[in-house]
Amino acid sequence: MLLWAARNPWLGQRVPRLRFVRRAVRRFMPGERLTDALDAAEALRARGLGSVFTFLGENVTDLAAARRVVDHYHEVLDQVAERRLETEISVKLTHFGLDIDLDVAFENLDGLAEHAARLGNSVWIDMEGSAYTEDTIALFERSRARHENVGLCLQAYLRRTPTDVERLLSLHPAIRLVKGAYDEPAAIAHRARRDVDAAFVDLGTQLLRAMRDGHVARFIAGTHDVALVKRLAAAAEGLGLERRAVEVQMLYGIRPAEQRRLVAEGFDVRALIAYGEAWYSWYLRRLAERPANVLFALRQLLP
């Protein structure tokens, strides 16, 4: 129901106006403005954590809107450099115009990767619903051929992902592996939690083995599932790599104590900070991941 609601435009216009929802969202978002994200990144850095910024939104319907999003990300790169933060950016290609014009989406990404490279920074590409998987991978391939500082998110729940990993290895990619957040049919995706977890470990091990053999530049476990991080860190050691070959990314505000504990254990950890006004669909996907969060949101109704 939550994933259905995340796609419903009628609800999308009304729910964000509810005060109790706005209060609940603050748990996962330092604020709607870039300065809120920059301040949060600075506070995280003081505790040894890096960060990744994502400006919320997706599926823009005209190219002028996509241009405004890209311009905003250029500004982010400059401000991050100015404040000397350890902050990368993570973007959605439908936010860059993928639904309208594939080549424009590519040029938007390309310009950003070039700017980031000049500043010694990196750009990550989020993976959206399965309708976009093929185009997203294809644009990543085009971009990676020109820039080393572009990374791609892959979803462990998709049955195609082991083949996609094989396909990408010749590019020496940086990969962020996540479980997957969309409501995909069983024909193309594992749906049982146990199967998704097993696929995550298998794919992580496949990527670490490729890293040992020099075919993967960076491997990120994008998960709050610390048990899986530990299993992959053990797999890394078994392959003769250091445990910290597994970089960890979690969402801002989720399991912050675990984030700090992993830093203390020597892992490179980044918190993904989402900000901006378009938080509705994104927030509902976070609720769907953990229905207990719905109770938290409802509790905000209380005085």
Ligand code: FDA
């Ligand atoms: P799982 O859902 O099994 O949770 C493990 C434990 O973590 C839970 O038991 C719970 O305690 C805690 N937890 C997890 N989610 C929580 C929440 N929302 N609130 C509170 N506690 C929670 N997906 C996608 O399809 N495309 C993408 O590009 C990305 N990008 C991305 C980047 C990063 C850095 C992260 C961390 C995640 C993504 N995701 C994503 C989302 C991902 O696919 C997945 O839906 C979530 O990470 C939840 O799954 P976990 O791996 O955390 O495991």
